Amino acid sequence: MVKVVAGVDIGGTGTKFGLVDPNGEVLSESKMPTAVGGTFECFVEKLAEEIQMMLADTGFELEGIGIGAPSGNYYTGNISGASNLPWKGDLPMVDEMLKHFEVPIVLSNDANATAMGEMVFGGAKGMRDFVMITLGTGLGSGIVSGGQLIIGSQSMAAELGHVLVHSDGKGRACNCGRKGCLETYASATGIKKTMIELLESSREESLLRNVPINEISSRMIASAAQKGDKLALEAFDYTGRLLGVQLANIVSVMNPEAIFLFGGLSLSGDLIFDTTRKYMEQNLLSIYKGSVKLLPSQLGAQGAAIVGAASLAHQQKDYLHFEIS
């Protein structure tokens, strides 16, 4: 019988789930609205039912469940205070799921899930020390050291998006309430803000001059930069500089073999990789120079969240909420 692990990715609006084989292939997948039924208990009930049906349809044998969710706590198995989910408070995700399944269940946040996915199924196979950066609306991160996820004392490690770029209380306002967080610069939202600032402060011609400000997207900036648009290129240079310097700093902390970039902005290829790599190298302590690979994630965007979540159950045996038999 085909043995599979279920991967569940809980997002603010939709929840994706699927069955993943030991090679990282998603054999079956589906999605549902996260707000289904209104209460958290209804959500879990419906999710469990859907996974049960998927298993019945395919005849696969379930070996474990990995769940990626915002503010997913590794130690408690609870989702605690996630601002973008429809429910409030401490949500006993793992305990509720264990009412429906007698397999190991692991919960973590989505960036950690992506990092584990990269190690188990992606470009970090065989690596023991690497950093995963997800460049989406914000900047998420997962860190693996000595083959283990860095979890932290309260399951809140690896918030690189909130490393302060400025030490003087200056910088862009962040959703977290502080100023100067890295994700206000290095993210899809950040580069958009940079582009708008450049358009406002410069008289340089630009393909984006005629686009309404709230329609400018990171993809549009990338497309303009590829056509040689000076201001768009400058936006990438600025983004790569701020990201590169902070990656140089994280290298001084973790001494990773590689840093992976994942998510929307990472798809702009050389535009983001070349600039970031240049500034990272320039700012590295000499003992690290030339030794850290900056790589694109090998998890395809399609299914990456499910595969990442599934990998949590594959790998983190120490923290399973149920003994593997």
Add this chain to the structure above:
Amino acid sequence: MVKVVAGVDIGGTGTKFGLVDPNGEVLSESKMPTAVGGTFECFVEKLAEEIQMMLADTGFELEGIGIGAPSGNYYTGNISGASNLPWKGDLPMVDEMLKHFEVPIVLSNDANATAMGEMVFGGAKGMRDFVMITLGTGLGSGIVSGGQLIIGSQSMAAELGHVLVHSDGKGRACNCGRKGCLETYASATGIKKTMIELLESSREESLLRNVPINEISSRMIASAAQKGDKLALEAFDYTGRLLGVQLANIVSVMNPEAIFLFGGLSLSGDLIFDTTRKYMEQNLLSIYKGSVKLLPSQLGAQGAAIVGAASLAHQQKDYLHFEIS
């Protein structure tokens, strides 16, 4: 028979060594010049002989050896390219020692040894996630996550002294050749530089106005600050601010339970702890506020290096260069 672990601390001029019991008591200790005999082989020969004699004298049973040395590589057991030791190149420290002892031998750098010492014998007993900062001539660090030392892909992790405080290529020149490294501000050397800058740029009265610049020490600045000297207090405030902001950043990476300060500058007590804690708290992401303890090391300065080194052998069984029977 009393079972002991030998701790060896190799420094630029002197090497300390001693026998440590399972409670962290140094039962016997001694030192010798690091340059003894001229060659690295002579040094190891002499060190081994001294430890053998110490064992013969006391009748204790040796269970392992832990060695702390600048640029000590955990994985290879070599000391590689340490600029302040009398020998050059790759020095096979562990292999050479294994010619003399049939016990597990672990090598690491001194800051990692201090971190392990804190966990095994000091204030971090029972903690699984903490950061150790040593404030001496420079700023050294050791990081423990999930109960394990963060070693890094090339055994060069936890160089927090070389995190860049400025992202714009500005800041004080560091011995590493770059500008703006944290240790140029937060260290005994750093606060001295700050004090001198303040004396030069201000007309404020100060107890240190009549001290020749190259005689000013961090202890003198602390003493003046304790007497209410405004500029000395300002020097501590500035040091605490730069250190506090970077500790807030490292909290975003590691989510530690505590941060320990060790070394000369940490002995200035409230002067450094209160300012650093204030600025760290001010700059913490809200989810961490109030949750990270800033504590003085519980390893006494006397013997800390030996105890720290010995703890390496106690704890890091994964990386021992010899199986524990």
